[in-house]
Amino acid sequence: MYETNYHRASSVEEAVRLLAGAEDGKFLGGGQTLIPTMKQRLASPSDLVDLGGIAAMKGISDEGGAIRIGAGTPHYDVATSDIVRNRIPGLASLAAGIGDPAVRHMGTIGGSIANNDPAADYPSALMALGATVVTSKRELAAEDFFQGMFDTALDEDEIVTAVIFPVPEKSAYAKYPNPASRYAMAGVFVAKTGGMVRVAATGAGQNGVFRIAEMESALAANWSPSAVAGVTVDADELLSDIHGSAEYRANLVTVMAKRAVAAAG
Amino acid sequence: MTQVAMTLNGKKVSANVEDRTLLVHYIREAQGLTGTHVGCDTSQCGACVVHVNGRAVKSCTMLAVQAAGAEVMTVEGLANGPELHPVQAAFREHHGLQCGFCTPGMIMTAVDMIRRHNGVLDEDTIRHELEGNICRCTGYHNIVKAIKAAADQMVAMRTAAE
Ligand SMILES: Cc1cc2nc3c(=O)[nH]c(=O)nc-3n(C[C@H](O)[C@H](O)[C@H](O)COP(=O)(O)OP(=O)(O)OC[C@H]3O[C@@H](n4cnc5c(N)ncnc54)[C@H](O)[C@@H]3O)c2cc1C
Ligand code: FES
Ligand code: FES
Numbered sequence: 001m002y003e004t005n006y007h008r009a010s011s012v013e014e015a016v017r018l019l020a021g022a023e024d025g026k027f028l029g030g031g032q033t034l035i036p037t038m039k040q041r042l043a044s045p046s047d048l049v050d051l052g053g054i055a056a057m058k059g060i061s062d063e064g065g066a067i068r069i070g071a072g073t074p075h076y077d078v079a080t081s082d083i084v085r086n087r088i089p090g091l092a093s094l095a096a097g098i099g100d101p102a103v104r105h106m107g108t109i110g111g112s113i114a115n116n117d118p119a120a121d122y123p124s125a126l127m128a129l130g131a132t133v134v135t136s137k138r139e140l141a142a143e144d145f146f147q148g149m150f151d152t153a154l155d156e157d158e159i160v161t162a163v164i165f166p167v168p169e170k171s172a173y174a175k176y177p178n179p180a181s182r183y184a185m186a187g188v189f190v191a192k193t194g195g196m197v198r199v200a201a202t203g204a205g206q207n208g209v210f211r212i213a214e215m216e217s218a219l220a221a222n223w224s225p226s227a228v229a230g231v232t233v234d235a236d237e238l239l240s241d242i243h244g245s246a247e248y249r250a251n252l253v254t255v256m257a258k259r260a261v262a263a264a265g
Numbered sequence: 266m267t268q269v270a271m272t273l274n275g276k277k278v279s280a281n282v283e284d285r286t287l288l289v290h291y292i293r294e295a296q297g298l299t300g301t302h303v304g305c306d307t308s309q310c311g312a313c314v315v316h317v318n319g320r321a322v323k324s325c326t327m328l329a330v331q332a333a334g335a336e337v338m339t340v341e342g343l344a345n346g347p348e349l350h351p352v353q354a355a356f357r358e359h360h361g362l363q364c365g366f367c368t369p370g371m372i373m374t375a376v377d378m379i380r381r382h383n384g385v386l387d388e389d390t391i392r393h394e395l396e397g398n399i400c401r402c403t404g405y406h407n408i409v410k411a412i413k414a415a416a417d418q419m420v421a422m423r424t425a426a427e
Binding site: 001002003004005006008028031032035036038039040048050052076099100101102103105106180181182 | 328
């Protein structure tokens with residue numbers, strides 16, 4: 001790892017100020033992506049502004065029709081929160097399947113979505129649940145926040161402070177993990193609220209997370225695994241790498257969608 | 266350089282280190298506790314697991330400065346004098362190690378998982394919980410047996426005490 005200067009912020013405003021004063025600074029969330037990247041010398045920020053000490057960015061609250069999760073909340077806390085488990089079980093089980101226990105103790109929802117790895121789990125939940133991303137500058141619909149592989153609408157000096165998830169009637173996530181990294185080879189999140197169904201897939205798309213309109217309308221008409229069994233996504237739009245071809249991933253997306261609908265009940 | 270102070274295995278310690286120093290290097294090199302190992306470059310093997318404020322974390326994926334002011338526990342902090350921690354004793358009893366390289370991380374992960382599950386663990390859960398710990402020798406079977414035995418014993422001790 002190259003040299004860097006560490007700063008610990010105690011408020012969002014202080015973090016923004018500290019970053020403004022740095023030559024080429026970066027925010028540090030749980031460090032579970034940024035530190036490995038720095039160790040590989042693929043990133044070399046002159047300064048790190050640690051968001052981990054900002055109390056206002058942590059915690060989970062039930063706001064009636066929606067649940068608010070502070071961006072600094074670790075995956076473990078989301079996975080074990082009674083509020084999330086009771087109201088959005090698909091989101092709790094998604095968080096429980098990220099990486100391994102030690103990664104879940106440190107990694108945060110804000111860091112995961114800011115990074116927008118095409119194989120990360122959370123982006124699918126934000127898209128399928130129609131979540132709102134709250135930042136230090138504005139509020140953004142998930143759809144406008146994710147902009148492609150490792151790309152988001154965030155400015156360099158913008159901090160994700162919270163994510164607001166509307167509570168659905170039913171939700172579930174099914175993931176086929178890469179056996180080595182545990183990241184998604186394909187992961188599908190399904191959510192149903194009244195006649196409205198949203199389906200989002202991660203791990204598979206060349207441009208990161210995407211919604212599957214054909215599955216959404218099929219499930220709105222008939223909420224059952226068989227409704228999506230015959231729907232396949234176009235392999236031309238999917239990732240192909242040493243872990244699996246685009247055709248293989250296209251098949252996985254359909255299988256994961258069926259499993260997610262079955263799990264949601 | 267930054268003066269980084271923390272509580273390590275119950276003792277207040279401090280050292281002047283570069284901001285880029287990883288917690289594992291602070292523990293091994295600045296504090297001389299070499300029980301915590303480095304087994305990979307990619308945050309995947311778990312040989313470096315320690316507890317920070319009571320939670321298992323990979324000390325190769327955290328800066329020492331991030332742990333400033335924290336309570337850190339390593340494998341050296343588990344035993345009570347000459348008396349091994351029940352998880353350590355179970356690893357010996359059930360032959361849960363061969364070369365021993367992964368063992369400190371396995372044991373710290375096991376202590377953390379037993380605490381989180383209140384000692385109630387079946388084999389499937391233990392295997393799932395070991396997702397982040399790699400062992401190249403044992404084939405995991407005896408590690409799982411050791412953790413199960415320690416968890417059962419800790420529950421029995423708790424019940425006896427009540
Ligand atoms: C072994 C291993 C396995 C993993 N498996 C999975 C998996 O199965 N699924 C999965 O989804 N992920 C997985 N991850 C990644 C993990 O979920 C990370 O925690 C996550 O991607 C990044 O979150 P973080 O809080 O650690 O962010 P950091 O690593 O600290 O930061 C990541 C990026 O986001 C920026 N950032 C952080 N917080 C904010 C914020 N609040 N506002 C704006 N920018 C911010 C940083 O500047 C940096 O660019 C794994 C990681 C490891 C090491
Ligand atoms: S050395 Fe920390 S995970 Fe391998
Ligand atoms: S005992 Fe050798 S790596 Fe596990």
